[in-house]
């Protein structure tokens with residue numbers, strides 16, 4: 001049986017010692033939120049994290065280094081790139097961040113179809129590395145599958161989630177402008193960043209040329225002006241260093257390490273166990289619920305069981321699928337809660353393949369101060385109110401403009417004249433990219449390898465996820481529209497690019513354990529509890545029905561906070 005989850009040697013430290021009110025699997029963005037909410041509500045909560053501990057401030061070894069402090073001036077050595085082709089494709093990998101990324105050989109998986117699985121195994125997970133773009137999903141995103149007849153209907157509406165968006169935004173600290181767009185609802189914002197002069201010019205020209213398009217300043221998880229709740233977390237105003245993915249000494253951006261985990265710890269209810277690889281969830285047939293989890297120590301490989309009344313699965317989409325698929329029992333031979341055989345299926349992601357670059361004449365007397373951590377955003381304008389294109393759904397657009405380095409007067413890329421030229425700002429350039437919704441399909445799936453295991457005795461994950469014709473049409477439309485918008489905005493030398501990157505490199509993987517109204521076609525109910533194992537909650541990307549065109553992590557946070565509060569209420573009522 002895959003995983004053989006009942007067949008591992010247990011060296012348990014005694015049931016009472018290993019018993020908590022709640023267990024959270026994973027300490028990243030969603031796990032941190034589960035920990036905060038459950039601990040605040042008084043539950044003794046064990047957070048199990050497979051990676052090493054990363055303590056805010058103490059474990060950010062590169063946070064204050066300058067480029068010349070790095071042997072290769074931040075570039076990864078070619079040898080490392082060659083040995084790690086998957087993670088090397090992630091733009092954020094550098095000498096300053098490599099300690100937060102999983103290297104290819106450390107944690108292998110099987111790519112039945114090309115899939116770049118980018119991971120951060122440590123306390124804080126990918127919350128240390130993320131780009132912090134945070135927009136609410138709109139009612140159109142939640143209504144999409146039902147209206148357009150793909151996947152299944154979302155069991156919740158935007159209005160049901162809206163108070164939870166507010167809840168997490170206030171605590172995390174989200175900067176943004178009140179733009180009044182129903183395609184990207186406003187939130188509880190800290191002051192917005194400001195577009196630079198060329199970004200503003202493009203905004204004005206695009207907005208005035210198109211009735212259906214609205215360029216706005218990006219929304220992001222940065223403390224532009226901290227409120228008391230942020231100061232209480234020990235966080236300070238963002239300094240605009242854009243060295244975020246090294247860990248921020250100011251706590252200027254939201255990470256589990258700077259925000260939710262220390263907050264949970266302050267309650268006295270948190271037990272955090274790094275180096276604890278969750279193997280599977282224990283299901284008790286008599287009680288008809290989960291009673292705990294099996295854990296393998298990352299270093300000693302000793303197995304231990306931990307017990308709790310409530311279990312939150314927050315290992316990030318693919319690993320949450322893996323843990324559940326590996327949680328087999330005679331009641332659930334194909335994975336926990338998997339009566340309908342859909343566990344691991346309908347995995348989707350974001351289509352990031354299309355980009356454009358262009359030049360902008362003039363503005364040579366204009367510069368900008370500091371390094372803002374966000375650019376311009378444009379919510380999706382395709383198929384919003386009704387189906388009108390030859391593809392389903394749409395894409396949002398991100399763009400930014402900046403001055404190039406070097407005034408172009410140098411003839412050679414070496415010597416004094418080159419150095420002098422490089423100390424002057426060059427002309428303006430624009431970079432534009434798409435973030436396209438992909439349609440969840442049964443064929444895009446994850447499963448466990450039947451014959452290969454990792455060094456912790458856990459079957460390797462097989463990824464079988466690919467683009468389809470809809471993605472190609474969407475990409476083509478973006479490249480045409482991007483070209484048209486930049487032309488209308490007066491840009492020159494417009495170049496389009498299809499990166500042809502594999503799914504996964506977007507790092508927005510979602511689905512496999514989707515929510516839904518009907519247990520025959522979904523795994524989770526409207527509160528993220530498993531239909532067939534009510535005390536197990538999955539609240540990360542795995543639970544998503546569809547992907548929207550918006551960034552996903554703010555929605556994972558809101559769903560997690562909502563589910564945690566529901567779980568506490570149910571516990572109090574004696575229902576779990």
Ligand SMILES: Cc1cc2nc3c(=O)[nH]c(=O)nc-3n(C[C@H](O)[C@H](O)[C@H](O)COP(=O)(O)OP(=O)(O)OC[C@H]3O[C@@H](n4cnc5c(N)ncnc54)[C@H](O)[C@@H]3O)c2cc1C
Pocket residue numbers: 025026027028029030031032048049050051090092118120121122123124125126127129130131132133134276277278279314315316317319320323507508540541551552553554556
């Ligand atoms: C470079 C980069 C840029 C990004 N930019 C954005 C952005 O701008 N906006 C946005 O919304 N999202 C962005 N993301 C995605 C975002 O980081 C993820 O959506 C988010 O971190 C997911 O939260 P999570 O809790 O599901 O997973 P994670 O934050 O990855 O945390 C999961 C944790 O679970 C642990 N774990 C896994 N398996 C086990 C196991 N078996 N036992 C115990 N622990 C386990 C992992 O080690 C990890 O710490 C970006 C990601 C990256 C890497």
